[in-house]
Amino acid sequence: MDGLRDGIPIGLGYLSVSFGFGIMAVSEGLSVFAAVLISMTNLTSAGQVAGIGIIAAGGTLIEMMLAQLIINMRYSLMSISLSQKLDSSFTTPHRFLASFGITDEIFAVASGKNGEISNRYMYGLITVPFIGWTTGTLLGAAAGEILPASVKAALGIAIYGMFLAIFIPPARKAVGVLVVVAFSAGLSCCFEYIPVFSGVSGGFVIIICALAASALGAFFFPVKDGEEAESSDG
Amino acid sequence: MTADTLIYIAVMAGVTYAVRMLPFVIFRKKIESKFVKNFLYYVPYAVLGAMTIPAVFYSTGNIISAVAGFAAAVILAFRNKSLLTVAIAACGAAFAADMIMSLI
Known part of the structure; x- marks a missing residue:
């Protein structure tokens, strides 16, 4: 249900x-x-x-x-x-x-x-x-x-x-989530508005943004053990 | 519908299913690497950020009604309202903004 x-x-x-x-x-x-x-x-x-x-x-x-x-x-x-x-x-x-x-x-x-x-x-x-x-x-x-x-x-x-x-409540609580969302959104805007990149297909933009922003988050804002499972409550 | 069209659809569906199914079936063990766990924890937020911004501002075909809907959604999401509430409020605000503009 x-x-x-x-x-x-x-x-x-x-x-x-x-x-x-x-x-x-x-x-x-x-x-x-x-x-x-x-x-x-x-x-x-x-x-x-x-x-x-x-x-x-x-x-x-x-x-x-x-x-x-x-x-x-x-x-x-x-x-x-x-x-x-x-x-x-x-x-x-x-x-x-x-x-x-x-x-x-x-x-x-x-x-x-x-x-x-x-x-x-x-x-x-x-x-x-x-x-x-x-x-x-x-x-x-x-x-x-x-x-x-x-x-x-x-x-x-x-x-x-x-x-x-989905992403605003956890972004309020965890600075790592906020930075990852903001970075990914910013990168996505670059692909949209900078002419050199605007030829990249929508699916590829999501892949690149997801890889880059998630790596950034994992590198600079590692979460404590066990926190991954419970902190992603929407 | 021609046989050609059916083959195209079969290829489309086959590839799309394979990219979803293979990792889902193959990954059985819990991942131990801390970096990979952290990386995967951030993937959904990164995907949503990239998909939402800037696409949300073009989602209603009019940037002003989209900004109205976006603002309503941000305010309610900030107050931890449910997904359905936020989604409906965004549509309502966008619709209202569109109506107001058509009156002016």
């Missing part, structure tokens, strides 16, 4: 983001079914947007593989991080199944949860976002503009509100 509840804000955010993806996929020439199939089997935003671009342009499969690998490489970091928090209910079959649902937001909420996480929590957490992501894609692709533009625009900020709610 905890998992389902924690998944609601993610699901709401996904509903609006995937709505836009659905519209985009159909405008690139994909069928409604293909758009929904992509969302059901990928459950990621940046990778899917790049993917439909490659399909529309008739790119090679190698290009598709490389693009997905680079854009989604950050999930490997998240999987490693999350693998340290799993309780004994996570047997191999559960790891095969639950790993499918590791997204930026699901990872953020799961890693912000106190203590170890069970497979039940993880499945609960994945359920609403999966439904939201798939439904939003279907609605966007099939029906085009269902919501008024003003509502759609406002929903776009939901996911960022959630991010802020």
